Amino acid sequence: MGRVIIYGGTGGIGLATAAALRARGYALHLAAREGDRLSEAAERLGETTFSAGDIADPAFFPAATEEAGPDLAGLVYAVGTINLRPLGRLTRADVETDFRINALGAFSAVQAAAGALKRGGGEAGAGIVLFSTVAVAQGFAAHASVAMAKGAVEGLALSLAAELAPQIRVNVVAPSLTRTPLAAAITGNETLAQGIAAMHAIPRLGRPEDVGALAAFLVSDEAAWITGQVIGVDGGRSNLRTKG
Numbered sequence: 001m002g003r004v005i006i007y008g009g010t011g012g013i014g015l016a017t018a019a020a021l022r023a024r025g026y027a028l029h030l031a032a033r034e035g036d037r038l039s040e041a042a043e044r045l046g047e048t049t050f051s052a053g054d055i056a057d058p059a060f061f062p063a064a065t066e067e068a069g070p071d072l073a074g075l076v077y078a079v080g081t082i083n084l085r086p087l088g089r090l091t092r093a094d095v096e097t098d099f100r101i102n103a104l105g106a107f108s109a110v111q112a113a114a115g116a117l118k119r120g121g122g123e124a125g126a127g128i129v130l131f132s133t134v135a136v137a138q139g140f141a142a143h144a145s146v147a148m149a150k151g152a153v154e155g156l157a158l159s160l161a162a163e164l165a166p167q168i169r170v171n172v173v174a175p176s177l178t179r180t181p182l183a184a185a186i187t188g189n190e191t192l193a194q195g196i197a198a199m200h201a202i203p204r205l206g207r208p209e210d211v212g213a214l215a216a217f218l219v220s221d222e223a224a225w226i227t228g229q230v231i232g233v234d235g236g237r238s239n240l241r242t243k244g
């Protein structure tokens, strides 16, 4: 089985995806900023190499891809932002940062790896997974900037799914609020967290494993006939109402 490159592979969802891919037998290459956390994760997961760097640096993408090796079975881009502000408090810099980290980062990661993915996919094709948010399918106040950036990720994924077929499949996972370091500013307030949990038809917040399980499935050969899809892991938040 081949190697999968995971940007943000030490984060909540990235690490859960990494563990689910290792359980399926894939080797991994993790990419993130903090070297200590990368080497700890690599040791714990086994069959895992890594590159330390910042996605703000365009040179990081070709460097990490080269270090991952000449053939790749998949790519997961699990870096993102949750910057929730009402319109009047959003700056152009906020919007540019959200776009750069979520959309431009995903674009650069895929562009750098496309050759290796074409070579490494085998019969089922290589699997790319990008992350959106429930806040694209469903409008939420104070989500304008992140929803714009993640909407761009969905557009990128659909375009590339058409362009790169059949050698490479491209899918998107759209989670609702999930307990990870990224969401800690919200989930750290238990009253707020419980209030948000109660808005889901399945009334709890997401666990990284809920999201990682689908991401790993979409990378794998089991998803050989699935491409160009945006799939929610959201306890029903994007499309269900249980009251009123």
Ligand SMILES: NC(=O)c1ccc[n+]([C@@H]2O[C@H](COP(=O)([O-])OP(=O)(O)OC[C@H]3O[C@@H](n4cnc5c(N)ncnc54)[C@H](OP(=O)(O)O)[C@@H]3O)[C@@H](O)[C@H]2O)c1
Pocket: 007, 008, 009, 010, 011, 012, 013, 014, 031, 032, 033, 034, 035, 037, 053, 054, 055, 056, 077, 078, 079, 080, 081, 082, 131, 132, 133, 134, 174, 175, 176, 177, 178, 179, 180, 181, 182, 183
């Ligand atoms: N958690 C949620 O509620 C939620 C909801 C909807 C969508 N999502 C999406 O799910 C994906 C994963 O999010 P998460 O919650 O798992 O985030 P997380 O726990 O904060 O993990 C982020 C990962 O990205 C790495 N990273 C952050 N900034 C980086 C940079 N500039 N350069 C390189 N690596 C960087 C982090 O490691 P270092 O800090 O060491 O670099 C870490 O490995 C994101 O796309 C996010 O937008 C999350």
